[in-house]
Amino acid sequence: MLSWRLAKEKVMSGVMFFITCASLLLVVAMGIGLCLRSSPILSEISLWDILSANEWKPAKNQFGFFPFIMGTVCVTGISIVLALPVSLFTALFLTEYSHSQVRKFVYPVLDILAALPSVIYGVWGTLIVVPWISGWLAPRFVSEYTSGYTVLAAGTVLAIMILPLLVSMFVEIFSTVPGEMREAAYALGSTRWQLSRRVVMKKSLPGIFATVVLAVSRALGETIAVLMVCGNLPQVPRSLFDACYPLPALIANNYGEMMSMPLYEAALMLAAAILFIVVLLFNLLSRIILKRVED
Amino acid sequence: MEWVMKALMIISLAVVVFAAVFIIFTIVKKGWSCITWEMVTSLPGNGFYIGKSGGFLNAIVGSLYIVLASTLLGLIVSIPAVFYLNVFLKKSSKIASVARLAYDVLFGIPSIVYGAFAFSIMIFIGMRTSLLGGIITTTLLIIPILIRSMDEVAKNVPSELYEASFAMGATRTETIRIVLRQILPGIATAILLSVGRAIGDAAGIMLTTGFSDTIPTSLTQQTATLPLSIFFQLTAPQAEVQDRAYAAALVLTIIVLLISLLGRFITSYFSKNKI
DSSP: OHHHHHHHHHHHHHHHHHHHHHHHHHHHHHHHHHHHHHHHHHHHSOHHHHHHOOOEEGGGTEEOOHHHHHHHHHHHHHHHHHHHHHHHHHHHIIIIIOOHHHHHHHHHHHHHHHHSOHHHHHHHIIIIIHHHIIIIIHHHHOSSOOOSOSHHHHHHHHHHHHHHHHHHHHHHHHTTSOHHHHHHHHHTTOOHHHIIIIIIIHHTHHHHHHHHHHHHHHHHHOOHHHHHHSBOOOSOOOSTTSOBOOHHHHHHHHTTGGGGOHHHHHHHHHHHHHHHHHHHHHHHHHHHHHHHHHO | OHHHHHHHHHHHHHHHHHHHHHHHHHHHHHHHHHOOHHHHHSOBOTTGGGTOSBOOHHHHHHHHHHHHHHHHHHHHHHHHHHHIIIIISOTTOHHHHHHHHHHHHHHHSOHHHHHHHHHHHHHHTTOOSOHHHHHHHHHHHHHHHHHHHHHHHHHTSOHHHHHHHHHTTOOHHHHHHHHHHHHHHHHHHHHHHHHHHHHHOOHHHHHHHOOOSSOOSSTTSOOOOHHHHHHHHHTSSOHHHHHHHHHHHHHHHHHHHHHHHHHHHHHHHHTTTOO
8 A cells, every 4th residue: 555655646746847847858859959940041142230230121031130120129128117116116106105995996806907908008009109199199299100010009008018927026126125124214214205215215226126127028029019109210319209029029920932942941940049049038037036035 | 396206097997988888888889789689699691791680600619610620639638737746846846946937838839820830730731721720739839828827726726735634644646625615616627717818719720620600510610710700790781781790799798707707706715725
């Protein structure tokens, strides 16, 4: 009886170890798979040439990623600039100022924002943000007509999409600041804002940094919502009211036509590989800092 | 200074709440004025994409197929992995912390990369875009979510419980049953989380599942999904087709909100009688 139980234990342990390892190998498999599929283009054109070239003409074998990379960078940058202050203030209010009643009401709202699919954000963006930019905002700043499908529209939609992540992680980090420190600050006569800025935010600085890095990596890979409002023109955006074309949108828009040309497919796989590597590094960095903060 | 900052904070909070309400209000208002019973219960008819009759039942059913199958497959992989991390490995285990880091990283990888990866594998083994491809991609996508959210709950099972079980002479395999009872609500919320993510994901599925106007009858057929149906119909120039996109968006939003509500309910209901 005992030997039977021990044998079962051995088998179960082996099977579970195998499943765990197999699911972990997914990271490695993805890296290798994407790099292998993108190797044909790297053997023809050097990586630097692809990253820095401006021309995107697959029919002529010109694969310049620079406009797409700039599009991604601009959209992500705008979203962080818009979302960071809002989420910092919201999280500070929730942890330092508000009653628990307010929190009970706000957390479900954050849940809902986090749960909404990106295509819904895209629909909202095309219904509200795009017409608002083209009809109200843009005429006040630039003379020529814009369609509204702009870097700013994509950045705004993306900012709202990363808000719940930012707020909930900030709240978590702020609540790890020990209560004794708050009491000490109050005992020294500091006001709530002085406490928030000089104690809570100062103590949480590494955590805030890690959270922003995580939010950036989330924003980098967002596809459908951005694709629906960004305008999809392969150009380096010169102002907030220019259309742009981020990397994920490039992959999503062209997967259908790439089949006939091996280099085209390799170029799109290279785009996916670049996204994978950047997001992987950002995530690793952020998670390692967050782990330190927790301990 | 004090008052200015407090005002700024209240404004920020208001912006967050307003954004959520505004988005849902927009989708519901627009969707409600467009939705008809026919859209939810019928397949696309002739000339569907130029505004003729029909509905998007194919997309609803396709989404359900993918979500159900991938959640099932995901659970088969993730439940053993969670128990391996928590029951078979020690709390201080290096392997466990590396594994958690890896799952966290996998959780952060965008779905378009999953899609591209699965797509490249499918080309490699000569598979066409199909329901099966979508199920596999979605499964890969939700495994890290399932594992990490179940793991968060399993981590908090008190070590006394394990010790008591081992002291009674139970093996680790037998201890799993005791841990399972403790983390059941955690499993339920993990499932809801992953269902919510799976049903709303469009980027990964776009590359691997294709699109069709019929309900698939086998795994090798292409299938429509709700997010992609919304996306494709919205890009059409005809107002009638766009209206159906808004109606489909309403359906998707209602599903996702219900899942979110149910998740909240389960968490609060079951956390009553936890050790």
